[in-house]
Amino acid sequence: xxxxxxxxxxxxxxxSVPPLIVQTFVENADKYGIADDGSIAxxxxxxxxxxxxxxxxxxADRGPGIPQAELDLLNEGKLExxxxxxxxxxxNIRRRLSILYxxxxxxxxxxxxxxxxxxxxxxxxx
Numbered sequence: 001x002x003x004x005x006x007x008x009x010x011x012x013x014x015x016s017v018p019p020l021i022v023q024t025f026v027e028n029a030d031k032y033g034i035a036d037d038g039s040i041a042x043x044x045x046x047x048x049x050x051x052x053x054x055x056x057x058x059x060a061d062r063g064p065g066i067p068q069a070e071l072d073l074l075n076e077g078k079l080e081x082x083x084x085x086x087x088x089x090x091x092n093i094r095r096r097l098s099i100l101y102x103x104x105x106x107x108x109x110x111x112x113x114x115x116x117x118x119x120x121x122x123x124x125x126x
Contacts, residue, residue, distance in 0.1 A: 001039040002030070008046035015046075015055045016125045018100055024089040025059040025118045033061025033116060048124060057120045065111035074109040097122065 004026075022044065029042040041062045049056055066074065073079040077094060079087055097105035097120070106121040 003039075003041045005041075005043040006045075007043070009048065011052070012046045012048050012055065014126045017055070017057070017122075018096060021093055021097070021120060022057055022059065024093055025120075028089070028118075029059055029061035029063070029116070033063030035062045035114065049121070052124045055122050055124045058117060059120075060112065060115055060117045062115045065114060065116045066109060068111075071109055071111065 026042055026044065030040055033042060034040055039062070043058075043060045045058045045060075047056050047058075048054070065071075070079065074090065080091065094107055097107060101122055104123055106119070108119045108121075110117040110119070
């Protein structure tokens with residue numbers, strides 16, 4: 001069973017989001033976020049922070065989460081692409097966000113119980 005839930009306030013729908021930023025993490029959640037019962041549930045929520053100053057996009061799954069060592073490297077920005085091409089999507093997104101927003105964007109990874117969460121924060125632009 002697959003499910004996808006998207007929640008966003010009306011005023012956030014005009015936000016400009018770089019192409020493929022969200023899609024990459026939704027695809028990762030679909031690939032790695034398989035729950036113990038074999039189901040896949042992905043949620044995407046969008047919120048505006050500080051009176052439309054920041055846009056926060058949160059992608060969550062109900063899978064086993066991210067191993068702690070990898071989680072630490074992801075949050076420190078030290079997880080490099082593997083020789084097999086793995087993790088290149090995350091590396092590319094971090095780099096693109098840094099270039100597009102001049103270091104004002106934030107990419108954070110968390111585990112919940114169960115699941116993994118990715119949060120993307122960017123300055124809000126229309």
